[in-house]
Amino acid sequence: MTTETRAFNAASFFAYLKEGQLMGVRCRTCGKLSAEARPMCQDCHSRDVEWFAFSGRGQLSAFTCISVVPNAMGEKGFGRNNPYCSGIVALEEGPRISALILGVDAANPQNIATGLALTLQVEDQDKDRPTLAFVPA
Amino acid sequence: MAATLSTARRRQLGRPVSIVGAGLSRFGAFRDMTTRDLFVEAFQDLIDNMDQGIDVEDIECGYIGNYSSDLFEGQGHTAPILADWLGMTPTPITRIENACASSGSALREGIMAIASGMYDVVLVGGVEKMTDLPTEGVTDVLASAADGLYEVPAGLTFPGIYGALAKAHMDRYETSLAHLAKVGIKNHTNGALNPKAQFNTTLLDMMERRKARAEQQGQPVPDWRDEMDFLNDPRANPWIAWPLRLYDCAPITDGASCVLLVSSEIATNFTDKPVHVVGTGQASGRPLHDAVELTSLSAAREAAAQAYAMAGVTPQDIQVAEVHDCFTIAEIIATEDLGFFEPGEGPRAVDEGRTARTGDRPINTSGGLKAKGHPVGASGVAQVIETFHQLRGEAGPRQLPNPNLELGLTHNVGGTGGTCVVNILRRG
Numbered sequence: 181m182t183t184e185t186r187a188f189n190a191a192s193f194f195a196y197l198k199e200g201q202l203m204g205v206r207c208r209t210c211g212k213l214s215a216e217a218r219p220m221c222q223d224c225h226s227r228d229v230e231w232f233a234f235s236g237r238g239q240l241s242a243f244t245c246i247s248v249v250p251n252a253m254g255e256k257g258f259g260r261n262n263p264y265c266s267g268i269v270a271l272e273e274g275p276r277i278s279a280l281i282l283g284v285d286a287a288n289p290q291n292i293a294t295g296l297a298l299t300l301q302v303e304d305q306d307k308d309r310p311t312l313a314f315v316p317a
Numbered sequence: 318m319a320a321t322l323s324t325a326r327r328r329q330l331g332r333p334v335s336i337v338g339a340g341l342s343r344f345g346a347f348r349d350m351t352t353r354d355l356f357v358e359a360f361q362d363l364i365d366n367m368d369q370g371i372d373v374e375d376i377e378c379g380y381i382g383n384y385s386s387d388l389f390e391g392q393g394h395t396a397p398i399l400a401d402w403l404g405m406t407p408t409p410i411t412r413i414e415n416a417c418a419s420s421g422s423a424l425r426e427g428i429m430a431i432a433s434g435m436y437d438v439v440l441v442g443g444v445e446k447m448t449d450l451p452t453e454g455v456t457d458v459l460a461s462a463a464d465g466l467y468e469v470p471a472g473l474t475f476p477g478i479y480g481a482l483a484k485a486h487m488d489r490y491e492t493s494l495a496h497l498a499k500v501g502i503k504n505h506t507n508g509a510l511n512p513k514a515q516f517n518t519t520l521l522d523m524m525e526r527r528k529a530r531a532e533q534q535g536q537p538v539p540d541w542r543d544e545m546d547f548l549n550d551p552r553a554n555p556w557i558a559w560p561l562r563l564y565d566c567a568p569i570t571d572g573a574s575c576v577l578l579v580s581s582e583i584a585t586n587f588t589d590k591p592v593h594v595v596g597t598g599q600a601s602g603r604p605l606h607d608a609v610e611l612t613s614l615s616a617a618r619e620a621a622a623q624a625y626a627m628a629g630v631t632p633q634d635i636q637v638a639e640v641h642d643c644f645t646i647a648e649i650i651a652t653e654d655l656g657f658f659e660p661g662e663g664p665r666a667v668d669e670g671r672t673a674r675t676g677d678r679p680i681n682t683s684g685g686l687k688a689k690g691h692p693v694g695a696s697g698v699a700q701v702i703e704t705f706h707q708l709r710g711e712a713g714p715r716q717l718p719n720p721n722l723e724l725g726l727t728h729n730v731g732g733t734g735g736t737c738v739v740n741i742l743r744r745g
Contacts, residue, residue: 190466216467216607242488242611244480245559246472250456253472263556266472268481268606276606278464278471289559294488311470 188229193217197302197310204275206232215277234271236300237317241276243267245289263287269298269314283315327626330432333581335591335745338367339702344515344572344690346448352386352395352573353402355692356444359573360403368588371577373403377436379410380427381575382420382443383694388458390446399444410440414694416462417643418731419443420574421599421697421738427578428594437583442575443699445692455569459693462732464604476566476644478605478733480558483646485611487560490661492649494560498548499667500645501564501687507674508684510715515570515690520544527553565645570690574699584745590709595724596630596741598623602734612661614734617654621728624739625656628724632656635741636722637707638678639700641730642685648672651728652680655739674717682707682715697729697738708744 186192188205193216196203204215209226215234220227246253247263258264265281280303284292298314340363342355350358364371381399386392396412399405413423420443427441447455459475468478486492501520508514509522516523524547531538541547548554554562577587584591600623602608602616609615625631632655640655642648649663657678658666666672672680683689683703686696704725706712722744729738 193466242481242485242605244473244477244484244561245556246474246477246480247556247558248452248456248474248476250460250469250472250474251453252457254453258472260555263559264472266477266481268611278468278473278604278606280470280472294484309470 186231188217188219190217194309197312198305200302200305202234202236202300202312204232204234205229213273213275215271215275234273238269238271238298238314240281240292240294240296240298241268241270242294243281243289243292245286245292265289265292277312280311280313282313328623329627330428330594331434332432334428334431334578334594335581335584336576336594336701336705336742337579337584337587337591338363338371338577339705340364340366340575341513341699341702342573344513344570344692346569347571348448350446350571352383352390352392352444352446353398355446355571355573356381356399356442356575357402359442359444359575363575363577367577368590369586371587373405375438376405376408376440376577377438378408378427378430379405379440380413380423380430381410381441382413382415382423382697384414384416384419384445384462385458386446388461390449415736416731417641417691417693418697418729418736418738419694421727421729421740422736424576424698424701424740425597425599425738428597431578431580437580439578440575441578441698442573443695443697444573445694446571447569447692448571452569462735468604468606474558475733476558476561479644479646480561481605482611482650482733483560483644486646486650489612490664492664495545496649496664496667497561497565497645498545500642500648501548502544503667503673504642504648504681504685504687507682507715508688510713511684511689514684514688515568516684516688520547520564561644561646567643567686567691570692572690572692572695572699574695574702576698576701576705591745592705592708593743593745594740595743596624596628597739598627599736599738601736605733608734613650613654614730614737616734616737617651617728617730617739620737620739621655624726624741628741628743630724630741634724635726636719636724637682637704637717638680638726638728639683639685639703640680640728641696642681642687643691643730645687647730648680648685652678655726655728674715679717682712682717697727700727700729701740701742704742708742
């Protein structure tokens, strides 16, 4: 597999995302999983890490719906009258990650439930840096 | 969380350090003022208020917190410019950046520079000029204090991450929008007593002024009965990052702060009323998604444990505290992380008025970041200045009634918990 040869960095993380895959790393020394592409284990400091393919399934741990938006989201059409949802997703393998949450009614956040089952749906997959996003499963 | 706290061992300063003077600029939006103008104003305030005067040439070194003059006004390498405009060259000044905890960290550098024995007299402070950019631009600059690879691409903003913390707190405990609103009402009530505050007015007065303005302009006059009614009107208090609304957020502010630190041995050369630094702690934390708890900032718990251990005191000994209320939920979480209240008890303490000036646990008597304003790089030292004034009994109309104030605490957070600095101060 070519996967083992890719450098453990953000460029590889986003390249995998472009291929539709959420790849993080697993420490071969202590087993720690990270959904971020780290070259060194943050728990035991081992450099013996390997790529780990996450299933892309998880649950919504916490979220917010943002009405005052940064420029990058404004350019996508979000804003005061069209808020978007961002959240913390607990992946079924354990680690959590921040992601855009699509397919929910961000204008009515009281209808979005913590614990909602989610599945990976990469956004802007044609761009160099696609966005990690999830939708209700 | 126990694993984190167990790493806190008791550290001591090499020699005692005291605060002998303080200076604060006005806080607000000042179109024609730059970073240097703001800091000069704070410095002049310090010089003017030194009890026994100060010769600027006696200041040996400086550390100035500043988050991002680079992005806010296109000026990097700010420290030597400040040295020049303060008339302090060739004295070494170093800029310290730790997002909104920049001046909290600058203060620690000054404390350690004196404790090391290298210097006796050190200027520390902070400054931020934020209002040149439109709100979207400020939102982008503040978001860059979060992880640019793994948080910001998810659309998370600074209010957004605190919004997620608020939602997690609401899910786990009985925290409500009303609790958040009450923190804001309380801090504006305090800010109304602070002439340097950006919002030197209560929310009730703000509401009445808006009604009066509507009437003057011949528009329909809103029928708000009280502050809570006002805050529950989405036209007056729109969503920023649900469940946070406009009045849950600290404002965008220009301002500067500074204090003079000296070796305690020489403190009485400057004032009869020094305030001693008896505890200081600082810690780093992970992004929220990688935090142990989504309802607490681990760096705050660790920094507090360090500071309490150094000072040899407990949370119950602290009589006055300035905590980092960049958002209303942040104050509630801070009071829990600092051990003032058990996890989940912060909202009830607000309900019961315990954190008001008249309560048993007064928090943010200055108005906090919420009402006093939040020039991010200046806030950490501005908190220390309020505590300095309270402990010296010179906080004017907002002075706490307790005549035996001895111990105060400051809690300064960088970003969304990436950095936290906690200091404990004792009246000399």
